[in-house]
Amino acid sequence: MQSIVVENIIKTYRTKKTAVDALKGISFSVDKGEIFGIIGPDGAGKTSLFRILTTLLLADSGKAFVDGFDVVKDYTAIRNRVGYMPGKFSLYQDLSVQENLSFFATIFNTTIEKNYDLIKDIYIQIEPFKDRRAGQLSGGMKQKLALCCALIHKPSVLFLDEPTTGVDAVSRKEFWEMLHRLKLQGITILVSTPYMDEAGLCDKVALIQKGKILSVNSPEGIAADFTKPLWAVRAVEMFPLMKAIKQDPMVESCYPFGQFHHVVFKSAENAKEKLEQIQKNGKYTQFEAHAIKPNIEDCFMALMQE
Amino acid sequence: MVQNNKVITAKELTKKFGAFTAVDKISFEVEKGEIFGFLGANGAGKTTAMRMLCGLSLPSSGEATVAGYDVYKENELIKKNIGYMSQKFSLYEDLTIKENIRFYAGIYGLSDEKIKEKTELLVKELHLEGEEKTLVRALPLGWKQKLAFSIAIVHDPAIVFLDEPTGGVDPITRREFWTLIYEAAERGITIFVTTHYMDEAEYCNRVSIMVDGRIDALDSPANLMKTYSAGSMDEVFLQLARKASRSE
Numbered sequence: 001m002q003s004i005v006v007e008n009i010i011k012t013y014r015t016k017k018t019a020v021d022a023l024k025g026i027s028f029s030v031d032k033g034e035i036f037g038i039i040g041p042d043g044a045g046k047t048s049l050f051r052i053l054t055t056l057l058l059a060d061s062g063k064a065f066v067d068g069f070d071v072v073k074d075y076t077a078i079r080n081r082v083g084y085m086p087g088k089f090s091l092y093q094d095l096s097v098q099e100n101l102s103f104f105a106t107i108f109n110t111t112i113e114k115n116y117d118l119i120k121d122i123y124i125q126i127e128p129f130k131d132r133r134a135g136q137l138s139g140g141m142k143q144k145l146a147l148c149c150a151l152i153h154k155p156s157v158l159f160l161d162e163p164t165t166g167v168d169a170v171s172r173k174e175f176w177e178m179l180h181r182l183k184l185q186g187i188t189i190l191v192s193t194p195y196m197d198e199a200g201l202c203d204k205v206a207l208i209q210k211g212k213i214l215s216v217n218s219p220e221g222i223a224a225d226f227t228k229p230l231w232a233v234r235a236v237e238m239f240p241l242m243k244a245i246k247q248d249p250m251v252e253s254c255y256p257f258g259q260f261h262h263v264v265f266k267s268a269e270n271a272k273e274k275l276e277q278i279q280k281n282g283k284y285t286q287f288e289a290h291a292i293k294p295n296i297e298d299c300f301m302a303l304m305q306e
Numbered sequence: 307m308v309q310n311n312k313v314i315t316a317k318e319l320t321k322k323f324g325a326f327t328a329v330d331k332i333s334f335e336v337e338k339g340e341i342f343g344f345l346g347a348n349g350a351g352k353t354t355a356m357r358m359l360c361g362l363s364l365p366s367s368g369e370a371t372v373a374g375y376d377v378y379k380e381n382e383l384i385k386k387n388i389g390y391m392s393q394k395f396s397l398y399e400d401l402t403i404k405e406n407i408r409f410y411a412g413i414y415g416l417s418d419e420k421i422k423e424k425t426e427l428l429v430k431e432l433h434l435e436g437e438e439k440t441l442v443r444a445l446p447l448g449w450k451q452k453l454a455f456s457i458a459i460v461h462d463p464a465i466v467f468l469d470e471p472t473g474g475v476d477p478i479t480r481r482e483f484w485t486l487i488y489e490a491a492e493r494g495i496t497i498f499v500t501t502h503y504m505d506e507a508e509y510c511n512r513v514s515i516m517v518d519g520r521i522d523a524l525d526s527p528a529n530l531m532k533t534y535s536a537g538s539m540d541e542v543f544l545q546l547a548r549k550a551s552r553s554e
Contacts, residue, residue, distance in 0.1 A: 018444075041476035042447045139348055166473060168347040168502055169540060170547040194474045195503075209476065239488065255481050258508035258538065259527065297477050304478060 002065075003157050003188035004030040004053065009062035011048050022048040024211040025062070030190060030204070035183055037202035038192040039296070045211040046192040047087060050161045053190070054084045067156055080108070083155035085146050087162040087192075093135030097126055097145055100134050101152060108153030118185060119148045122178055140171050147178070151187075158182065160191040164198065176201045199296040207300050214303035219296060226294040226302060228252065229271045232260040235284035244282050250274050255301065262298055311338045312371075313465045313496040314359060319368035319377075321354050328354040330519035331368060338464070341487065341497040343507045343527075346516030347547040352500055353469075355516070359498075360467055361385045373464035386414065389458035389466035389495075393473040396454035399443040403434060406442055407457055414461035428456050448479030455486055465496040472503065484509055504540035513539070515546050522546050 011023040023045045030036040038046050051057035053064055055075035064071045066078045091100045101123075105112050116123075126144050129137065134145060143163060150158060160179075164172045176198065179189055191202070199205045200219050207214040207222070215222055235241050242261055245254045251274075252264040265271045275289045294302075314336035321329040329351045336342045346352045357363040359372050361381030370377040373387040397406045404425060411421040429435055432452055442450060451471060459466050468487075472480045484506065491497050499510065507513050507527060514524040523530055523546055527539050536542045 041479075042474035166470070166502070168547065169504060169543050170347050170550075173544070196477060255478070256484065256509065258505040301477050304476065 001032045002029045003032045003034070003067055004036070004190060005063075005065040006049075006053070007063040009049070009052060009059045009064055011045075011052065011057070011059050021211050023052075023059070026208075026211070026213055027062075028206050028213065028216045030188060032188055033183065033186050034203045035179060035189045035191065035201070037199055037205040038190065038208055039194075039196060039199050039205050039300070040192075040208035041194050043210070044208045046208065047161055049208075050084070050086075050159050050190075050192065054082060054159055055079060080153075081155055082157045082159060083150035083153070084159045085150045085161065085163060087165065089142050089146060091134045091142075091146055091149060094133055096131050096133055097137070098130040100145060101148055104149040105152045110153050112152065115152055115154045118154055118182075119151050121181060122151075123148050140167065143167070143171075143175070151182070155187065157188045157190065160189065162192050162194065164193055164195060172198070196295070196297040196300055205296075207296075207303060209300075209304055214300070214306075222296060222299050223294050226299050228302070229265045229268050230292055230294050230298060231263045231265070231271060231275060231289055232257070232292045233263055233275060233287075233289040234260045235279075235287040237282075237284050240282060241278075241284060241287075244278050248274060248278065253301070253305070257297070262292070264298075264302065312336070313338050313340075314342075314370070314372050314498070316359070316370040317368055319355070319358060319370045320366050321351075321358060321363065322366040327519055329358070329365075332516075332519075332521045334514060334521060334524055336465075336496060336498065338496055339491050339494045340512065341491050341499065341510045343510035343513035344498060344500045344516070345507055345513055345543060346500075347550055349552065350516040350547075350550065351519040352516055356467060356469065356498075356500070359384075360388060360390060387464050389461070389463040390469075391454050391458040391466065391471055392469035393451075393471060397442045397450060397457065400441065402439050402441055403429070403445075403453065404438040406453070407460065410457045411460045416461060424460055428460065432456060448475050448482070451475055451479070452483055452486060455483065455490075459490055459495055463495065465498060466490065468497065468499040470500055470502065472501065472506065480506075504538065504543055507539040507543070515543060517546055517550050518552050522549075 007027050009023050009026045013020045013022055026049060040046060048057065052059050053066060053071060055071050055078050067081055069077045071078060095103065101112055122144050126141050129141065137145065164175055183189060202219065204218050206216045242254055245251055245263055250265055252266045254261050254263045279287045312335050317333050318331040319329060320331050332355060344352060358365050358377055359370065361377060361384035365377060372384050375383045401409065407425045407428060408421055411424055429438055455471065472483055487497055501507060510527065512526050513530060514521045530542045534542045534545050
């Protein structure tokens, strides 16, 4: 069964002088119980898409359904059954942690006790501060409270717009562990992120850039679509090495990736010989090269250039 | 001015807020032209430490000089001799590219002649010819960040502080941004950078990792990976940051 269906959604923001095409015909679907990642940089259209699916914004054209309900006609039904955590902290800053949670439970005609099981793991981490005003919480705690509030009515679909932006590597890992526990409860999760390395934690991802989807697939499927030869190369002289590699007509692209340069060749032949030649023509110490499998960032950059 | 090529010297630098020690006796030095990565989990004390080094907050104890100036007595001189850029605040959206350059260069006291020269150079370097009169608001995020960086060093400071400069930027632009960083470092400008992208930590000459207000590790990425038997800086960071006892 499909929890989310999006068919050719178009959204343009117009002012007197300019028009910004935020979404240029987006289509994809999300199966029930899946963690589906919308991955792309700022300005890709992620938030517009989330606002359309949570019935807070109307698309110019196209159709979208959540749990089988139309986002335009059945918006009240959708609002009752989805949870939404916007990118910007949107709880009541002057209410306490507990007051915020009771408020959201009451609005959805339920109580904290009734669905406590669902939020218990997360709530116990902020419980010591339950009387503190939400505005006084640290970033990580605000994020946990917002997640609790989005879950308190036991939604069937959870929308998380950039929940890990600006969050350090440790807290990001913990947050994803929480999402995987929620998935076990059968909740469908649509989550957006600018961090490409989080793609591997999703069942399926859509790579999005400038209002267009570049690819929709499982993380493994996206990597499998990358067919050109890819090599990781390094030497002590990283900068001259990159210059030399980029000059070779056989090379499609060369970008730094941590301690290595990732080199994409135009065709499969002679990549190894090419690199040996480049090594011979320059003065490099501790030169090292090996063929590698692409990660999501390699794939994203290749798709951006197509 | 800068002595022995040390652009930052910090000795047991400490900042307390009441009973809470945000920065706990950190000691380190940064050399001229170095790319220095300043890492730590949220709440580890990075921002407080950076505010002291930028002359915006007085330390509770310890010593530090930045660009050769004392953080207690010469904080106004520090502000004049450093550059600063963050993801959150960079440029004025309702001014044009040229107006932004003029504004910041003017604030830093550059002469009209120098401003004209710098504007031409900067526009050329960033390939923005013909776009001088475009409002910054109309630029894509990646371009804004590249422009903001160039403007942050328009007065040729001894050191530039970059607070998460590449957050939310697409992967290609992120790498172009790092090319600008390398070029600035080659010109002798010291780079002090915070980031949540661990691959970027590997581009730094040396990296420090703050845990609970202390600097728990400081070395080149290669040496850190060796010390912690880790395959990447991500693993090094996780090993250290997981030891943290205080949450934000």
